[in-house]
Amino acid sequence: MRACWDDFRLAISFLTVFPVGRDIKATPEMLGRSMGLFPAVGLLLGLGLCVANWMLQGLLPRAVLDCLLVLLLIAATGALHLDGVADLFDGLAGGKDRASMLEIMKDSRVGAIGVVGLVMVLLLKYLSLYHVPLEYKNAALIFMPAAGRWMQVCLCCYAPYVRSEGGTGSAFVENVGQPEFLRATATLIVASLVLFSVKGIFLVFLLGIATMLILRYFESRLGGVTGDVLGAVTEMVEVLVLLLVLATFGS
Template sequence: MIKPIKGQLIENLLENVKAQLNLFYLALSFFTRFPVPKTMIYSEALLNKANRYFSLVGLVTGLLLGLTYVGLSHFLPVNVAILLIMVISLLLTGAFHEDGLADMADGIGGAFAREKRLSIMKDSRIGTYGAVTLVMALLFKFTLLVELAQQDSNHLLLAIVLAASLSRAVAGSLISSLPYVSNDEQSKSKPLAQAQSWAELTLLLLIGLAPLIFYASEVVFSLLLVLLFFRWFFKQWLMAKIGGFTGDCLGAAQQISELLIYLTLVAFLHNDTLTGVMG
């Protein structure tokens, strides 16, 4: 009797691992251009459950970008290497989050009525507000990364991994606390807008927070304080402007969170305290 029971337990474990891998592949295929197995099973319900792995997708992306920077920095100037990894990042993600930032800026900046704002967000064309916001965000990111690299390449590599994972955790966590407001059934973000379980939210946050183990306590405290304040303010702002969130708003939250993480680390650098950043 023991062998059949043990065999069943192993079989159940393998099935669970296979199911979780499928969810990760769904998240990876949704947010990046990485190839995934052709055997991946897709459904809107499964894609909704895949939100638990948003920060893991960021972790993988950040690690790849960090390793790429290491290779490029051996034979290119720092600013050129950083510019190239920014280009590679855009190619890997299809500028998915940047597109959300630009669309949100166009929608909320270009209208006063809620319905009009949502309509503008769905328009694939970029307007003045979106263009200006996107250019400034990219320039700001480049400047902050160069500042980190000039101090120490290790700080830059760790910052890239942290920002990629934690920013996606912040953005993904908004699903659990805001209503989805788009009425477009064809919206590419619709499957991700359903309720998020506590287990899914916990896993999302734990993965996103994992790189913080390499940082000193004062840096961790400052980063969490900044991001918690941003998340609270962004929630209130979105509720006031459109009554909830759209997929574009999640992309904007990721981009802004990423910039805030870099900015906080640069602030420690500027005050000569980043040398003690690692715990």
């Protein structure tokens, strides 16, 4: 039980700005094991957004409030994944082959394509959240960050890490296995049922299809994943979840 609690604190510490796991001397094995709890951390982030939504909904117009909710999620995660969005778009757009794509993604400078991609992802997230029906808004706020972090587990479990020199994501990718994937998936399925009833299973099914397509795409283009890929996909899956909620419950 103590090991599980330490893994959870480690996951929170890595995915958010809250320093709850600074006293833990993390090993690569612990980092990999903590990924099984990434969706649970996403659920906590979502619950925090729901609390903020409840506190502010009577004070601010919805358009302003939903923008603040997106900003709160960025602040709570320290914009951890947004840099990956810009780097990935730059690399995919500017690289002629795998080596050049990876080299561009490693560059700390951000190009025009990266800026455009980052702006469009955030704009889509905001607009999609704004148009989610009010009766499903809290459910979407909770499920969205959980699904994004579940996708990280999927990619780490089933795709190789492509940088031979290592990187931020290598310790996770190289130490995640079926137990972490099953724990993360069980968490997401239970959350989907609680939040969306039977239709939640349909959302998970669609996310499963998206996972297979994403895995195939990055294995084809890059030969696997990097830390930037994991971060960027997290943001894009959050947008995808909101779009799926809109398509499923918006009419």
